[in-house]
Amino acid sequence: MSQYATISGTKIKTIADLQAMKQAGQKITSLTAYDASFAALLDQAGVDVLLVGDSLGMVVQGHSSTLPVSMQDMIYHTQLVSRGRQQAFVLADLPFMSAATVELAAENAALLIQQGGAQMVKIEGAKIATIQFMVQQGIPVCAHLGLLPQLIYQAGKYSVQGKEEKEAERLLADALEVEQAGAQLLIVECIPATLAQQISEQLTIPVIGIGAGVNCDGQVLVLYDMLGIGTGRKPRFTKDYMQQGDSLAAAVQTYVAEVREQKFPGLEHSF
Numbered sequence: 194m195s196q197y198a199t200i201s202g203t204k205i206k207t208i209a210d211l212q213a214m215k216q217a218g219q220k221i222t223s224l225t226a227y228d229a230s231f232a233a234l235l236d237q238a239g240v241d242v243l244l245v246g247d248s249l250g251m252v253v254q255g256h257s258s259t260l261p262v263s264m265q266d267m268i269y270h271t272q273l274v275s276r277g278r279q280q281a282f283v284l285a286d287l288p289f290m291s292a293a294t295v296e297l298a299a300e301n302a303a304l305l306i307q308q309g310g311a312q313m314v315k316i317e318g319a320k321i322a323t324i325q326f327m328v329q330q331g332i333p334v335c336a337h338l339g340l341l342p343q344l345i346y347q348a349g350k351y352s353v354q355g356k357e358e359k360e361a362e363r364l365l366a367d368a369l370e371v372e373q374a375g376a377q378l379l380i381v382e383c384i385p386a387t388l389a390q391q392i393s394e395q396l397t398i399p400v401i402g403i404g405a406g407v408n409c410d411g412q413v414l415v416l417y418d419m420l421g422i423g424t425g426r427k428p429r430f431t432k433d434y435m436q437q438g439d440s441l442a443a444a445v446q447t448y449v450a451e452v453r454e455q456k457f458p459g460l461e462h463s464f
C-alpha cells in the first residue's frame with residue numbers, strides 16, 4: 194500500500210495499489226456505488242474500487258438509459274460515495290456529452306475530482322485525443338471499451354461486442370491505444386472471454402471486466418444487479434448474491450471472495 198493517501202489516518206487505495214495487484218496476480222474487486230451508506234458497506238467488505246457509474250440513471254433515477262444523467266448528478270453521487278468510503282478507490286463516470294470536446298472533458302473531470310472527491314474519471318470509447326489531453330493536465334483516466342451504454346440510441350440494443358474477428362482486432366487495437374494515450378485503468382464490458390483475456394495479458398494497466406470472463410485483472414458489477422434489486426431484465430453476466438447470503442454485507446463479502454478466488458464469473462456468466 195502506498196503511504197501518502199489517508200482519510201482520518203486510514204489508507205486509501207491508490208492506482209499504484211491496483212497496479213501492484215495486477216502484477217501480483219491478485220484479482221481486483223469492484224462494484225458500483227451511489228451513496229455513502231452503501232459505500233461504507235462495500236468498503237468494509239473489502240471492495241477495492243467503488244465505481245460511481247452513470248448506471249445510476251437507470252438503477253437510482255429510474256430512467257431507461259444512462260443518457261439523462263447530468264454532471265450535477267455525477268458530482269453529487271461522487272461526493273456521497275467519497276464521504277462513505279474509508280479505503281476503497283473512487284472512480285467516477287463522465288456522463289453522456291460531458292466529454293464532447295477535449296476541453297469540456299478536462300473541465301468536467303476536474304469537477305469530479307475537485308468537488309466530488311474522485312481519484313480517477315472513466316470515459317466511454319477510445320477517445321484518444323481526449324484521454325491524452327486529460328492525462329497531460331494531470332487527470333487520472335480509466336477508459337471503457339466494448340459495450341458502451343452511452344451509445345444505446347445509435348446501437349439500438351445492448352449486445353456483446355467483438356464477436357467477429359475484425360471487431361475483436363479493433364477492440365484489441367483500441368485497448369493498446371488507450372493505454373498508450375495514458376489511461377491507467379481499463380473497463381471492458383460485454384466482450385468474449387477469450388478477447389478479454391488477450392487484452393488483459395497484452396496491457397500493462399489493470400483491466401476490469403463486466404461480462405468479459407474470469408481472466409480479466411478484476412471484476413465489476415452494477416450493485417443493484419448483484420443484490421437482485423430492480424425490475425429490468427437481468428443481464429446474463431450478473432449474479433444475484435442475495436440468493437446465497439442472508440444480509441447485504443454477506444452478499445457483498447461472498448462476491449468479493451468469489452472474484453478473488455476466480456469462482457465468479459463462471460462460464461454461464463461469460464460470452
Ligand code: KIV
Nearest residue numbers: 225246247248403415
Ligand atoms: O455506469 C456503470 O455502472 C458502468 C459499469 C457498467 C461498468 O459503467
